[in-house]
Amino acid sequence: MQFALPPRKSPHPLPSVHSSRLPYYRKKQLKTVALFAIAVLVIIFLLPKLFSSSPISSAAPAGTAGVVIVTLLDRDNLSEGYIQKIVSNREDYAKRHGYTNFFANTSDYSDAVGDSPNSWALIPAVRHAMATYPRSAYYFHLSPHALIMNPSKSLKSHILDKSRLESLMLKDLPVVPPDSIIKTFSHLKEKDIDFIATQDSTDISPASFILKNGDFARFFLDFWFEPLFRNYKFVKAEVHGLDHIMQWHPTVLARTALVPQRLLNAYSKDSSGASADGSYKDGDFLIRFPACDSSPAGPPHDCGEMESYYMIWQRKVQNE
Amino acid sequence: MSLSRSPSPRPGGGWSSPGLTPSGTSTPRGFSPSPSSLAPSEISWAAAKAKSEEVRGYPSFSTRNSGFFSRQKRRISARLPSMARQWSWRTILEDADAAKEDAGLGRAYAGVHWIFLLLALGSETYREQTVIVHLYRRSPLGGGRKFVIILGSNVEGGVMEWKGAREWAIERNSIWNKELYAHEWGYELEVANLLAKKRYSHEWRESWEKGDVIREVMQKYPHAEWFWWLDLNTWVMEYGTSLQSHIFSHLEDKVYRDINVNNPLNITHPLPEFWLDEVGRSAEGDGRPESINMLLTQDCSGFNLGSFFLRRSLWTDRLLDAWWDPVMYEQMHMNWEHKEQNALEWIYQSQPWIRSSVAFLPQRSINSFPPGACGEEENPAIHYQEKDRDFLVNMAGCMYGRDCWSEMHHYRAVSNKHNKTWKEWCEQTYSGIHDWFFKPEDVQEQE
Numbered sequence: 194m195q196f197a198l199p200p201r202k203s204p205h206p207l208p209s210v211h212s213s214r215l216p217y218y219r220k221k222q223l224k225t226v227a228l229f230a231i232a233v234l235v236i237i238f239l240l241p242k243l244f245s246s247s248p249i250s251s252a253a254p255a256g257t258a259g260v261v262i263v264t265l266l267d268r269d270n271l272s273e274g275y276i277q278k279i280v281s282n283r284e285d286y287a288k289r290h291g292y293t294n295f296f297a298n299t300s301d302y303s304d305a306v307g308d309s310p311n312s313w314a315l316i317p318a319v320r321h322a323m324a325t326y327p328r329s330a331y332y333f334h335l336s337p338h339a340l341i342m343n344p345s346k347s348l349k350s351h352i353l354d355k356s357r358l359e360s361l362m363l364k365d366l367p368v369v370p371p372d373s374i375i376k377t378f379s380h381l382k383e384k385d386i387d388f389i390a391t392q393d394s395t396d397i398s399p400a401s402f403i404l405k406n407g408d409f410a411r412f413f414l415d416f417w418f419e420p421l422f423r424n425y426k427f428v429k430a431e432v433h434g435l436d437h438i439m440q441w442h443p444t445v446l447a448r449t450a451l452v453p454q455r456l457l458n459a460y461s462k463d464s465s466g467a468s469a470d471g472s473y474k475d476g477d478f479l480i481r482f483p484a485c486d487s488s489p490a491g492p493p494h495d496c497g498e499m500e501s502y503y504m505i506w507q508r509k510v511q512n513e
Numbered sequence: 514m515s516l517s518r519s520p521s522p523r524p525g526g527g528w529s530s531p532g533l534t535p536s537g538t539s540t541p542r543g544f545s546p547s548p549s550s551l552a553p554s555e556i557s558w559a560a561a562k563a564k565s566e567e568v569r570g571y572p573s574f575s576t577r578n579s580g581f582f583s584r585q586k587r588r589i590s591a592r593l594p595s596m597a598r599q600w601s602w603r604t605i606l607e608d609a610d611a612a613k614e615d616a617g618l619g620r621a622y623a624g625v626h627w628i629f630l631l632l633a634l635g636s637e638t639y640r641e642q643t644v645i646v647h648l649y650r651r652s653p654l655g656g657g658r659k660f661v662i663i664l665g666s667n668v669e670g671g672v673m674e675w676k677g678a679r680e681w682a683i684e685r686n687s688i689w690n691k692e693l694y695a696h697e698w699g700y701e702l703e704v705a706n707l708l709a710k711k712r713y714s715h716e717w718r719e720s721w722e723k724g725d726v727i728r729e730v731m732q733k734y735p736h737a738e739w740f741w742w743l744d745l746n747t748w749v750m751e752y753g754t755s756l757q758s759h760i761f762s763h764l765e766d767k768v769y770r771d772i773n774v775n776n777p778l779n780i781t782h783p784l785p786e787f788w789l790d791e792v793g794r795s796a797e798g799d800g801r802p803e804s805i806n807m808l809l810t811q812d813c814s815g816f817n818l819g820s821f822f823l824r825r826s827l828w829t830d831r832l833l834d835a836w837w838d839p840v841m842y843e844q845m846h847m848n849w850e851h852k853e854q855n856a857l858e859w860i861y862q863s864q865p866w867i868r869s870s871v872a873f874l875p876q877r878s879i880n881s882f883p884p885g886a887c888g889e890e891e892n893p894a895i896h897y898q899e900k901d902r903d904f905l906v907n908m909a910g911c912m913y914g915r916d917c918w919s920e921m922h923h924y925r926a927v928s929n930k931h932n933k934t935w936k937e938w939c940e941q942t943y944s945g946i947h948d949w950f951f952k953p954e955d956v957q958e959q960e
Contacts, residue, residue, distance in 0.1 A: 228628075228631050228632055231628065232628040232631075232632065302788065305786060317786070317788045318788070320788050320789060320790075320793075321787075321788035323790055324788060324790035324791070324793070327790060327791075373522075374522055375522055408827065408828065408866070411790075411792075411793070411866045412828075412831050412866045415864040415866045415867075416831075416835055416864055416866070418864075419838075419841065419860070419864060420863050421838075421840060421841040421844050421845065421859075421863070422840060422841075425840050425844065438838075440522055441522065441838060441839065442835065442838070444827075444830050444834040445834075
């Protein structure tokens with residue numbers, strides 16, 4: 194009997210290297226491929242885990258809220274009655290919005306300030322407020338020669354709110370008026386901002402500013418308070434010190450927003466040096482009396498200019 | 514003359530201030546002085562600036578690219594365990610075990626190490642394995658890219674002084690030494706050419722260029738976290754010691770943050786001011802290793818910046834920005850004999866935010882001195898100890914009455930002696946492991 198075709202299956206297959214044992218080189222290749230495949234799978238599995246760690250806070254510590262209003266009172270030079278008025282003005286405002294007041298006394302910082310003008314004391318005073326209220330989100334420094342005239346405005350709705358601040362920030366503006374070659378950055382967003390201040394016609398004004406809690410605040414205040422700056426005999430002491438670091442140190446400028454003067458620092462109509470549209474108008478948040486800053490030597494005194502505005506404020510508060 | 518306000522920046526660079534300009538005019542209103550009165554200095558400044566632009570292609574400061582994602586990525590890489598120590602499959606296993614001990618993601622990382630271990634075992638030749646190890650070290654997982662070594666080169670060279678054969682030999686050897694070390698561990702090496710010295714001579718701020726160079730390198734290597742500045746007269750003695758195992762895997766154990774541990778300058782620490790917060794008055798900053806942004810050593814007379822680390826951070830941006838200031842410089846340049854080193858000592862003392870992020874390493878961990886530096890007497894806290902296999906020698910001050918080249922030659926020989934034995938050891942270990950793993954299989958194949 195003849196078979197046209199060889200039997201489909203040999204009952205005794207020839208011993209073949211292909212069936213049970215792969216050649217050595219092939220085995221090695223497979224091993225490499227398998228290992229590579231495992232590696233790829235594990236990496237795919239791990240990638241999401243690698244990128245899901247908790248965010249870092251570069252600015253304010255977690256859980257901060259609220260505002261501390263820092264007022265530095267020179268009890269050796271201001272009369273008791275005047276201090277009473279300022280304190281009641283600040284306390285009324287803080288009560289309305291749940292803010293905290295921090296009243297500092299200039300003479301407490303005289304060791305730190307040393308031989309330099311007393312006005313430098315505002316820097317350790319703000320630092321002191323930060324140490325006393327570390328959970329606060331913002332510190333609002335306001336000169337004792339200023340009155341909050343429209344206390345219904347909260348700082349948040351007035352300035353700090355994200356879209357509000359971004360629309361207010363003055364971009365590409367000479368840092369020191371009128372013609373400094375250093376200009377404010379034009380691409381900053383609200384999240385970049387740690388320091389908010391205003392300019393008058395000649396300088397950035399440290400009499401009224403808002404500082405966000407965080408590492409920048411510590412750096413900024415410590416740097417500003419550098420003994421070699423205090424020692425330099427700037428004519429306007431800490432005011433020129435601030436102009437200086439803003440112009441020379443981009444890491445400071447990059448966290449700074451300058452806003453129109455009347456928002457935070459409207460000058461009384463009798464005072465000189467306001468920027469264009471920097472003088473107080475009815476309904477503005479606050480009014481400042483820069484002429485009263487340069488206090489003459491002698492017995493404790495008031496700020497005469499303030500009296501009439503204080504009456505207006507008092508009447509307004511009583512009517513509410 | 515009245516110091517009305519700060520010296521203002523001028524268009525095109527430079528500044529004018531009462532103490533430094535020969536004319537003695539201050540510039541109370543921006544930059545009013547007439548161009549003609551300043552013409553000569555303007556021209557040379559512009560020329561120097563143009564020259565330095567050729568060398569430096571990166572702007573010195575940027576407010577961009579500080580976004581969430583880039584910060585996240587660095588943080589992730591900072592947490593990754595490193596393939597530290599001398600490479601062998603055993604060390605990979607140890608790393609994996611160490612990683613397991615870390616909370617949270619540790620187990621996952623351990624898995625990654627196993628992959629590389631398997632890959633390494635899967636390959637046959639020593640060469641292949643070395644390639645895999647180096648690939649791993651350079652990869653984001655290995656962590657080598659976290660580190661950039663910046664070597665200040667061409668010191669006293671170029672236009673300022675004639676450079677002889679010995680100076681060239683020092684430069685060549687020093688660069689070779691850092692290249693070898695950087696390659697071994699997958700680090701980046703940036704040889705900073707300080708050719709643009711002229712620019713700083715004009716600005717009266719020479720030797721602050723360190724800060725500018727570091728800022729530029731930080732932009733060039735966006736993935737790196739730690740930047741290690743080395744002067745040219747240094748020698749890495751131990752190629753087998755990685756920065757991770759030597760310092761960064763156990764940062765909090767390796768450093769001291771309270772300067773009273775070693776206080777040659779007698780700095781008042783911690784600060785007593787009642788108006789500072791707790792961190793400002795603390796001897797140890799906030800005590801968390803994450804807040805350390807600068808690592809340096811002190812020698813017998815104070816801070817030493819021949820070998821120091823800076824971490825990429827907002828703090829470091831601020832330090833590099835605050836380090837030089839015209840008003841500070843104008844008052845102190847006669848007193849600051851060691852220039853930027855003294856300036857750092859000054860701001861460390863005067864500005865509390867600095868000290869809470871600075872940590873010190875014992876001098877010999879990254880900055881051993883040869884005998885003759887810091888006094889004639891041998892001091893085991895300062896001088897190189899061969900029996901302890903110190904990591905790095907800094908031939909500080911060798912240009913003043915000592916011989917830089919012969920010192921470098923000597924330490925090169927010592928280092929070669931040590932590292933030869935290491936390589937031999939490594940090869941022996943390797944062939945032992947290889948035989949143990951693969952010999953039986955090979956023998957079986959042949960049968």
